[in-house]
Amino acid sequence: MNPQHDVELLSRYVDGEVSTAEQKKMERHLAECGICREHLEQLSTLRDGIREAADYELPSTFTSNLLRTIRLRESVLEERAGAERFAWRVVLALSVLVVVVVGYANLSQPEPLVTVDRVLAAEAPDSLTRRVIEPRHEISKDDIVFAAISK
Amino acid sequence: MKQPNDDLQLIERFRNGDERAFEELVRRYQRQVANLIYLTMGSREEVDDLTQEVFIRVHRSLSRFEYGASVFSWIYRIAVNLCIDEIRRRKIKKTLSLEFFNDHRLERERQSKAKPSADEHTLQEEKKQVIRDALQKLSPVHRQVMLLREYEEMSYDEIAKTLRISTQAVKSRIFRARDELRNLLKDYFKERR
Ligand SMILES: [Zn+2]
Numbered sequence: 077m078n079p080q081h082d083v084e085l086l087s088r089y090v091d092g093e094v095s096t097a098e099q100k101k102m103e104r105h106l107a108e109c110g111i112c113r114e115h116l117e118q119l120s121t122l123r124d125g126i127r128e129a130a131d132y133e134l135p136s137t138f139t140s141n142l143l144r145t146i147r148l149r150e151s152v153l154e155e156r157a158g159a160e161r162f163a164w165r166v167v168l169a170l171s172v173l174v175v176v177v178v179g180y181a182n183l184s185q186p187e188p189l190v191t192v193d194r195v196l197a198a199e200a201p202d203s204l205t206r207r208v209i210e211p212r213h214e215i216s217k218d219d220i221v222f223a224a225i226s227k
Numbered sequence: 228m229k230q231p232n233d234d235l236q237l238i239e240r241f242r243n244g245d246e247r248a249f250e251e252l253v254r255r256y257q258r259q260v261a262n263l264i265y266l267t268m269g270s271r272e273e274v275d276d277l278t279q280e281v282f283i284r285v286h287r288s289l290s291r292f293e294y295g296a297s298v299f300s301w302i303y304r305i306a307v308n309l310c311i312d313e314i315r316r317r318k319i320k321k322t323l324s325l326e327f328f329n330d331h332r333l334e335r336e337r338q339s340k341a342k343p344s345a346d347e348h349t350l351q352e353e354k355k356q357v358i359r360d361a362l363q364k365l366s367p368v369h370r371q372v373m374l375l376r377e378y379e380e381m382s383y384d385e386i387a388k389t390l391r392i393s394t395q396a397v398k399s400r401i402f403r404a405r406d407e408l409r410n411l412l413k414d415y416f417k418e419r420r
């Protein structure tokens with residue numbers, strides 16, 4: 077009566093992924109088709125076989141080992157983060173120290189203006205040319221912090 | 228797949244600082260994850276370690292879990308991805324030691340043919356091995372859908388979400404995977420009758 081062996085539908089049928097109409101159609105077909113009944117039988121044998129083949133047993137210590145490993149990793153990460161925080165604090169403290177020391181040195185010993193007096197031959201003896209050399213450009217805080225970070 | 232309703236509650240508890248909730252989640256899914264890995268990889272080697280790695284990743288990203296997804300689908304996705312990486316890694320290793328591998332395999336086959344093995348337990352074990360070997364002969368994508376469907380009991384929709392493919396693709400992959408397996412297992416079906 078029913079020459080159509082719809083194997084694609086059969087595959088969805090065993091998974092329950094069919095509409096009501098498809099289900100009825102398949103059931104009607106199965107009632108009269110031995111080939112599809114055998115096919116269906118094989119698919120359910122295959123399903124049972126796969127479930128039986130999944131016989132792996134984890135050791136009873138699995139969960140406790142896992143939790144220990146996670147805790148261990150977390151503490152290592154925390155330690156590392158702590159060490160990093162510490163290193164940054166040291167860098168910051170050193171930078172502040174350098175700024176303070178250099179600043180103090182600049183304040184207490186202002187660099188003297190370097191003056192050069194030169195008598196120009198062609199000029200009158202009372203006419204002195206005074207040449208002023210500017211003091212070095214002062215180091216800014218930014219320069220020090222930059223130097224500390226880029227180390 | 229029957230999603231335990233309180234999976235999401237477990238995650239909520241974990242986010243509120245209850246580490247026991249994570250432990251419960253692990254106990255709920257560890258066997259399923261281990262066997263998914265076992266049947267995907269086809270060997271017992273490193274199943275414990277890989278399963279552990281899955282849950283370490285779960286733990287690490289639990290705070291970023293999106294409530295729209297189902298928990299098991301998210302966990303299996305992590306497992307599937309880990310297996311894909313591992314298969315790639317082993318393939319490289321295998322190519323490097325191909326000769327050794329072939330010798331080893333031939334030796335194993337010779338041994339298994341030599342022993343008569345009549346008792347029920349051994350017979351049962353051999354049948355399981357036939358299934359596992361057949362699964363290994365499928366392409367990884369066919370193997371994945373087959374395991375998520377037949378072992379994890381997921382619906383097509385859930386598989387599609389887990390693997391991020393269309394439901395149509397799930398449908399056709401499952402159909403083709405079954406067809407391949409039926410061909411590979413002709414003798415197996417005869418014996419089972
Ligand atoms: Zn038929």
